[in-house]
Amino acid sequence: MSVIYYGPGKHPAGFVGFIVTRTPIEGFKPECFSTSHIREQLDHDVRFKYLRLKAEYLDTAWEAEILILQYRRFVSSNDPSTGSDCGVGVHGITTSFVLDRQKKWQACFLVSASTSGTHRREQREFTFRNLLFSQVWYQAVEFWAREHEILRDDTVRVLASPPAPEQFKRLRRNLNDQKGTDIPIEALSPVFEEQRALLAHQRREKGKAARSPAPTQGTDTDPLQSEMAAWFQHQLHKAQP
Numbered sequence: 001m002s003v004i005y006y007g008p009g010k011h012p013a014g015f016v017g018f019i020v021t022r023t024p025i026e027g028f029k030p031e032c033f034s035t036s037h038i039r040e041q042l043d044h045d046v047r048f049k050y051l052r053l054k055a056e057y058l059d060t061a062w063e064a065e066i067l068i069l070q071y072r073r074f075v076s077s078n079d080p081s082t083g084s085d086c087g088v089g090v091h092g093i094t095t096s097f098v099l100d101r102q103k104k105w106q107a108c109f110l111v112s113a114s115t116s117g118t119h120r121r122e123q124r125e126f127t128f129r130n131l132l133f134s135q136v137w138y139q140a141v142e143f144w145a146r147e148h149e150i151l152r153d154d155t156v157r158v159l160a161s162p163p164a165p166e167q168f169k170r171l172r173r174n175l176n177d178q179k180g181t182d183i184p185i186e187a188l189s190p191v192f193e194e195q196r197a198l199l200a201h202q203r204r205e206k207g208k209a210a211r212s213p214a215p216t217q218g219t220d221t222d223p224l225q226s227e228m229a230a231w232f233q234h235q236l237h238k239a240q241p
Helices: 046-076 133-148 152-159 166-178 185-211 223-239
Strands: 002-006 017-021 031-034 093-099 105-114 121-127
Touching (some): 017 046, 093 133, 105 185, 121 133, 133 152
Antiparallel strands (some): 002 017
């Protein structure tokens, strides 16, 4: 985006004034602010200065619009270069497997991060070695949000939408089949630890419910039923001679 000024005799079509251009978008046309009716093409002419400022304001507004669109795309879609079963719905976070210092494969979330003092980008690994799935996801998303200055509402939304652990299972299969890697099935164990614990808890609760004695008849009687029974007893006594 830019503001281009064409003085008299400078534009091939004879236009005099300011033309505001922007990143090409389907159906978009540049905005023109003609100053041909102004004798002196200088800022001390209020009309000329007004049109220049108007063109610059539009350029700034368009730039802000583009930045908003880029931000929305960043927080709501995968990067186009993201591999199969690696995306989690935003730019800057992907699922992956990495080799640790012991040359063992570790499932992880990779988060793009700024390198201090440079314009390069690097990736930080968040593995499941010592934390449960939900804890790793929380750390990865919070780090991503700080690094990329993500709004809190969007951070909360992404935190509430983690990928399924099964995505790592598909990713491992794809990497082994298509990339020729040799990631063992054991690398998936930490990813599913939290899910296994939840299922075990549910089975225990179901077992407790099955072993609990059935409620005794007459317990927890409805107060309305008790009141009706007392009324009938009273009527029976009245009817007796």
